[in-house]
Amino acid sequence: DAGVIQSPRHEVTEMGQEVTLRCKPISGHNSLFWYRQTMMRGLELLIYFNNNVPIDDSGMPEDRFSAKMPNASFSTLKIQPSEPRDSAVYFCASRLGSSDEQYFGPGTRLTVT
């Protein structure tokens, strides 16, 4: 099993640019989660999907952030326009059942200058 795949692993961009982060969950998992990790705020849930449908997006910081899951094997997190305070490590995780653990990807380290 390849695990959760995230791309890119590192992204450096200038303020104002659009950033798209990608995630491929583990095959067969029906829930997908996007997290952001920073030194100041720790690990925060941004949004999660169940069967490709967004269930809870209350953690999305503002309208500059959007997430989609067009099918069971792919999700994107987009930031437009990006700002320096968006610099963080963004993790994607997937889960099979409601009581099961989440499997995390390796993360995307985003730096906005």
Add this chain to the structure above:
Amino acid sequence: AQSVTQLGSHVSVSEGALVLLRCNYSSSVPPYLFWYVQYPNQGLQLLLKYTTGATLVKGINGFEAEFKKSETSFHLTKPSAHMSDAAEYFCAVSTAGNKLTFGGGTRVLVKP
């Protein structure tokens, strides 16, 4: 609503000594409880989980945790620390079908 409190953002232990990481949770319904470990520049990896049944849960790398409902605790222990245990550890709680809520994390330093 659910929440997790991890006591101590940093813990330092000597190699071979007991590792004890404290986690207290609040949940209005029976919780599912998890411990994850994060090594530098990596994602989170599950150490162990409690859902139902036996309250003493054994995980990978010699770690174990005990669910104590009366104390709303799920402390993580390892009898003898190894240098490879240096990492950040996160306690998390969820309820059926719901999202995980993570604690703030505890960074473990192992001294030779």
